[in-house]
Amino acid sequence: MKTPLIIAVTIAVVLGLMGSVFVVREDQTALVLNLGRVVRADIKPGLHFKIPLVETARVFDRRFQVLETPPERYLTSERKDVSIDFFAVGFISDARAFFRATGGDEKLASARLAPIITDSLRNEINARTLTQLVSGDRNEVIAQQLKSINDGAATLGMFITDIRLKQIDLPTDSQVITDVYNRMSAQRKQVASRLRAEGEEQARTIRAQADREQTVLLAEAERDAQKLRGEGDAEAARIYAEAANRDPSFYAFQRSLEAYRNSFSDGNGVIVLERNDPFLQYLRSDR
Secondary structure (H helix, E strand, C coil): CHHHHHHHHHHHHHHHHHHHEEEECCCEEEEEEECCEEEEEEECCEEEECCCCCEEEEEEECCCEEEECCCEEEECCCCCEEEEEEEEEEEECCHHHHHHHHCCCHHHHHHHHHHHHHHHHHHHHHCCCHHHHHHCCHHHHHHHHHHHHHHHHHHHCEEEEEEEEEEEECCCCCHHHHHHHHHHHHHHHHHHHHHHHHHHHHHHHHHHHHHHHHHHHHHHHHHHHHHHHHHHHHHHHHHHHHHHHHCHHHHHHHHHHHHHHHHCCCCCCCCCCCCCCHHHHHHCCCC
16 A cells, blocks of 8 residues: 555656746746746746746747838838838847736737837838938938837837848839839930930031031132132233234234134024124135
8 A cells, every 4th residue: 555655646746846847948038927927037047946736937939039021011201102121130038028918929929019110110211212211221210210119119028139121112003113114204305305405406516617617618719719710811811912912913813713703603693794894804805
C-alpha cells in the first residue's frame, strides 16, 4: 500500500514542480496572471516560479517585428490622390500594457497599431505636395511623426523604431494619372511651340539677311555693269572720234552702212525718200 502512495505523491510533486516553473529566453519577456489579474510583468530572462493552478505565465517575443499593411490612400496638399505602401519595425516594450490592450494577441496588436501609423502619416503627407513626396527626403516625413506614433503605440505596450515608405503610386482609378499625363502633354506641347517659334524666328532672320545680301549684290553688280557700260561707251566714242578725225569721208561711209543695215535688217522694210536725199548718196550708181 505504501509503494503506490509514494508513487502517487512523487507524481503529484513532479507535476506541481512542472506547473510552478517556467523559462523566459533572452529574446522574450513574460508576465504572471493570478486568476486573470496581472501580478508580475516584464519578467527578465531566466528560470522563474509561479503558484500552480492559481497563477499563469504568459511569454511574449521581444524581438523586432515587421508590421506590413496594405497600401493606404492619402491626399497631398494640392488634393492629389496617392497610394503609399509602408512597413513599420517595432517590439513589445511593456508586457503589462500589451496584454491589457490586446490580450496578448499579436495580430490584434498589429490591427490596432496600423491606424495609429496611418493617421500620423496622413497629417504629414497632407502638408506636402506630390513632388515633395516623390522627390523629397522620405526619412524626413517619418521623422516628423515618429514621436507621435510612439505616443499612440505606448498605449499598446509597443515601441516603433522605424517606418519605411516602400512605394508611392498614383491609384489607377484616380484622376491624378490623367492630370499628370495631361500636364506632361501640355508641357511637351509648350516646349514644341517654343522651339517652333524660335525656329521660325531664326528662319525669318536668315531669309531677311539673305534678301539683304541679295539686294546688296544686285546693286553692286548693276553699279559695276553701269560703270563698265559707261567705260565701253566712252571708249567707243573715243574710237569713233579718232576714226572721224583721221578720215572723215570713210567715217561718214561707215555710219551710212550701219544706218542701211539697221533700216533693212528685217528684209521687209520700205523707206520713201526724195530722189536726191542725202541718205541715198552711197546707193547711187554714179559713185
